[in-house]
Amino acid sequence: MEIKFILNGKKMQVDAAPDLLLLDLLREKGCYSVKRGCETANCGLCTVLMDKKPVLSCSMLAVRADGHEIVTLEGMQREAEEFGSFLADQGAEQCGFCNPGFIMNVFAMLEEMKEPTEEEIGEYLAGNLCRCSGFMGQTRSILAFLKYKKEQREGGSDR
């Protein structure tokens, strides 16, 4: 079936098999940040944004992307670099395998909530599993990032 969708700002037109999963299509198109970390729709590694909402690309048929806008980490390099430096500052991650899905969901969270509390952060990101860490570094890095963004908005950051 022929589908049209927008991938990271570019118009795409592809012929997708009825049972092709969005995750596999995205990887075919070179978006290697999108990974299959589990087989049970649990790990969050395959998270992409569909019309700005985070979804599991491992569970979505590619044909369902027809007419929608998909964004992967490849389409958010500048933002990812900025936030990534906060993750690195806290030594939050070890292997980094879960990082792209995690970052995409952090961006989705910030789209929904301007200033989430630590509890809200924990709840929003509960579907992103990291097997190296205990999520503490990640939480610290988000809190630091939020503080930096707030200072930036208020015009007082020296970072």
Added chain:
Amino acid sequence: MLKIKEYVKVNSLEEAYELNQKKSSRVLGGMVWMKMMNRSVGTAIDLSGLGLDTVKETEDEFVIGCMTSLRTLETHAGLNACTDGAVRESLRHIVGVQFRNCATAGGSIYGRFGFSDVLTMFLALDSYVELYKGGRISMEEFAEKKADRDILVNIIVKKHHQRSAYVSQRNAKTDFPVLACAVCLDEEGMRLSIGARPGRAALLKEKMDTPVNKKDMSAGEWNRQAELLAKKAAECVVTGSNMRASKEYRTHLVRVLTKRALLAAGGMENGN
């Protein structure tokens, strides 16, 4: 692996119903469960083009389209105000936001899964399903029915003067529940639903006085009532064992969670 021969995004419910009469056809929900199955689907029927992904609120009910995501339900102000946040509580522990953006209300209810928080919650509310051919039937009747080839179109929740609460026990965060318990107190009395027994959620109805329909009920009296009801629930709700928990542990949880939910719904502090 799930194999699909043909995918059809239908233009009408009639088209969906006709396609679904073939045994090899399947109606798609959010696919978070279905994609894990090892089966071949002839025609995958997609209802997502029919505008059934919203919650409509009227004077006396909520009409939830079958393609409404669990996340939409979780964040719906009206539905949560009406249920004291019980709907949100029943959903927020399910895997993650990304998962709940995919999973649909219709898929969760139609599947009548034993582990379902969603079915447990709706069973406690005065709710109905609207089937394309079968019309409106109560959630209680639907929960007991075997899967057939009809199309679940809407889920309806009637508004009452009510108080609700939802509690669940999990071995780990975001995992399936070991036991789930939903309570709704309304004009008539109590509706208690126990899920993840691990079988399909079961409903216990009782016409009785509660702090909702009897304004002057004292905290002590409701506490005693809650104790009795919890004991009764533990006696009559059938539980079983599986890899997550034993039958005995579940029955213990039925008593504890029922009491907690009743006290919370009754507007009183946790009595444990």
